[in-house]
Amino acid sequence: MTLTVNTAAALALGDDALVLSHRLGEWAGHAPVLEEEVALANIALDLLGQARVLLSMAGDEDELAYLREERAFRNLQLVEQPNGDFAHTIARQLYFSTYQRLLYTQLASGDGEFAPLAAKAVKEVAYHQDHAEHWTLRLGDGTDESHERMSRACQALWRFTGEMFQPLDGVGVDWDGMRAAWLESVGDTLRRATLTVPEGPQTGAWTAGAGRQGLHTESFGRMLAEMQHLHRSHPGASW
Amino acid sequence: MATASAHHTARTQADEAADEAARTAAYEVVFDAAVAADERIEPRDWMPDAYRSTLVRQIAQHAHSEIIGMQPEANWITRAPSLRRKAILMAKVQDEAGHGLYLYSAAETLGVSRDELLDKLHSGRQKYSSIFNYPTLTWADVGAIGWLVDGAAITNQVPLCRCSYGPYARAMIRVCKEESFHQRQGYELLLALSQGTPEQHAMAQDAVDRWWWPSLMMFGPPDDESSHSAQSMAWKIKRHSNDELRQRFVDIAVPQAESLGLTLPDPDLVWNEERGHHDFGAIDWTEFWDVLKGNGPCNDQRITQRRRAHEEGAWVREAAAAYADKHTNRAVGSTSTTGETGATRA
Numbered sequence: 001m002t003l004t005v006n007t008a009a010a011l012a013l014g015d016d017a018l019v020l021s022h023r024l025g026e027w028a029g030h031a032p033v034l035e036e037e038v039a040l041a042n043i044a045l046d047l048l049g050q051a052r053v054l055l056s057m058a059g060d061e062d063e064l065a066y067l068r069e070e071r072a073f074r075n076l077q078l079v080e081q082p083n084g085d086f087a088h089t090i091a092r093q094l095y096f097s098t099y100q101r102l103l104y105t106q107l108a109s110g111d112g113e114f115a116p117l118a119a120k121a122v123k124e125v126a127y128h129q130d131h132a133e134h135w136t137l138r139l140g141d142g143t144d145e146s147h148e149r150m151s152r153a154c155q156a157l158w159r160f161t162g163e164m165f166q167p168l169d170g171v172g173v174d175w176d177g178m179r180a181a182w183l184e185s186v187g188d189t190l191r192r193a194t195l196t197v198p199e200g201p202q203t204g205a206w207t208a209g210a211g212r213q214g215l216h217t218e219s220f221g222r223m224l225a226e227m228q229h230l231h232r233s234h235p236g237a238s239w
Numbered sequence: 240m241a242t243a244s245a246h247h248t249a250r251t252q253a254d255e256a257a258d259e260a261a262r263t264a265a266y267e268v269v270f271d272a273a274v275a276a277d278e279r280i281e282p283r284d285w286m287p288d289a290y291r292s293t294l295v296r297q298i299a300q301h302a303h304s305e306i307i308g309m310q311p312e313a314n315w316i317t318r319a320p321s322l323r324r325k326a327i328l329m330a331k332v333q334d335e336a337g338h339g340l341y342l343y344s345a346a347e348t349l350g351v352s353r354d355e356l357l358d359k360l361h362s363g364r365q366k367y368s369s370i371f372n373y374p375t376l377t378w379a380d381v382g383a384i385g386w387l388v389d390g391a392a393i394t395n396q397v398p399l400c401r402c403s404y405g406p407y408a409r410a411m412i413r414v415c416k417e418e419s420f421h422q423r424q425g426y427e428l429l430l431a432l433s434q435g436t437p438e439q440h441a442m443a444q445d446a447v448d449r450w451w452w453p454s455l456m457m458f459g460p461p462d463d464e465s466s467h468s469a470q471s472m473a474w475k476i477k478r479h480s481n482d483e484l485r486q487r488f489v490d491i492a493v494p495q496a497e498s499l500g501l502t503l504p505d506p507d508l509v510w511n512e513e514r515g516h517h518d519f520g521a522i523d524w525t526e527f528w529d530v531l532k533g534n535g536p537c538n539d540q541r542i543t544q545r546r547r548a549h550e551e552g553a554w555v556r557e558a559a560a561a562y563a564d565k566h567t568n569r570a571v572g573s574t575s576t577t578g579e580t581g582a583t584r585a
């Protein structure tokens with residue numbers, strides 16, 4: 001498949017939303033409290049809606065979601081990370097929603113092809129970020145156990161955060177400015193939650209733009225196997 | 240003298256008891272008249288203890304069914320075969336959690352707490368609909384649940400929109416709107432399969448074969464074996480008998496199956512001109528009672544998953560409570576709470 005520049009960008013952004021939506025969908029029926037069943041499904045649905053618009057800009061949404069193999073997916077490694085405990089899910093959401101909000105705010109103010117999507121999605125991701133920040137506060141500044149778990153989760157996912165600021169061709173935003181704004185926003189939330197900002201590097205040898213190049217982590221292939229199995233078992237069928 | 244004083248106390252108690260009984264009798268007359276006039280009973284109104292406990296049992300069981308009912312469908316969220324279907328299914332499972340929330344709120348107006356009810360669900364002291372103890376083995380099961388299970392639920396629930404207890408009736412109005420939507424989506428899912436490839440058609444037929452009889456069982460035991468029916472009908476909690484509702488459901492489902500191009504797994508199913516209804520075969524009540532007693536295919540699995548979600552989420556709920564405590568205390572001594580409510584975020 002030869003991709004034009006903007007198609008590649010639509011795929012990258014669409015894959016982020018698709019994959020994170022799938023991970024959040026795994027929570028259905030397992031959430032710690034009924035209100036979170038509603039909230040997590042709600043966020044997953046918003047993301048799936050964004051994914052469908054973005055993938056449709058790049059081609060047929062179902063072909064792209066169900067018939068590409070692991071090496072052809074362009075999502076960030078952050079969003080494919082397994083749910084872990086509730087703290088891991090919240091840390092992943094805090095990191096990603098903050099990024100998405102900054103990105104979509106910039107895209108919405110421009111006149112590029114992503115502006116209409118971004119204008120709608122920015123309202124959704126503001127809600128997602130708000131939800132993640134409030135849980136970060138509750139868990140960080142809750143009990144000793146929740147503080148410990150939230151601290152571990154923030155630390156564990158930190159090395160996947162640098163990849164978000166690798167410039168995407170065709171997406172005209174101020175990437176360095178976004179990184180600074182992200183660090184300020186996340187840092188402020190973590191401090192209010194009595195947590196410390198992780199000290200390690202934001203990328204490792206395998207995470208510096210790797211997901212965007214189709215290099216993923218091991219659990220991702222298994223996630224795709226589950227997601228694609230039925231669709232691939234009935235070639236050409238419509239649903 | 241001790242005896243005179245004891246005598247006096249006993250007499251006072253007897254007088255009070257007589258007053259209490261007279262008062263209860265008077266309240267009961269008002270209550271019965273309100274029910275007879277199709278007025279709504281509201282949370283602050285007097286009601287017989289048995290009316291209250293019947294409603295708590297029924298609404299709680301209904302709420303639990305919404306929560307446990309998320310599992311068989313959530314089982315397919317990660318495998319839904321198109322993004323459109325995945326979005327529909329996620330929205331549906333989300334609605335079910337919402338229905339659970341409305342219904343626990345309705346039950347709480349009767350003086351019980353959601354935690355107490357969840358505890359009864361987790362310990363097996365309160366039940367949920369036996370239909371959710373059947374497994375979802377293929378994608379078509381998602382459609383069969385929408386069409387048949389939600390269809391049966393709606394047949395049961397539409398009359399509950401006129402139930403004598405106001406909060407329950409109002410919850411049912413909201414629930415029924417969303418349920419009808421889910422049912423149409425289930426029907427449409429099955430139709431796509433039925434008109435699809437031969438493999439898809441076979442998948443749809445197999446699902447209908449497996450879900451048909453369990454759906455008929457959702458209306459409960461036959462009228463002559465239903466222990467709560469007569470009283471619930473007298474109180475206008477229930478408006479129609481189990482068998483009446485079951486018949487209504489069969490009469491609606493038969494033509495729908497025809498337009499789907501699918502058959503129903505009952506050789507005795509036939510239109511009875513004289514009755515103006517479909518006759519249908521005998522239900523396997525042994526299986527029904529067996530599933531109800533906990534021996535269905537998924538009883539253990541469903542309740543284990545529910546308990547595990549609750550237990551594994553305990554630290555999260557404790558954290559939220561601890562955080563709320565700390566910040567309520569701080570807020571008392573300060574006039575500014577900005578940043579903690581979410582409402583202030585621009």
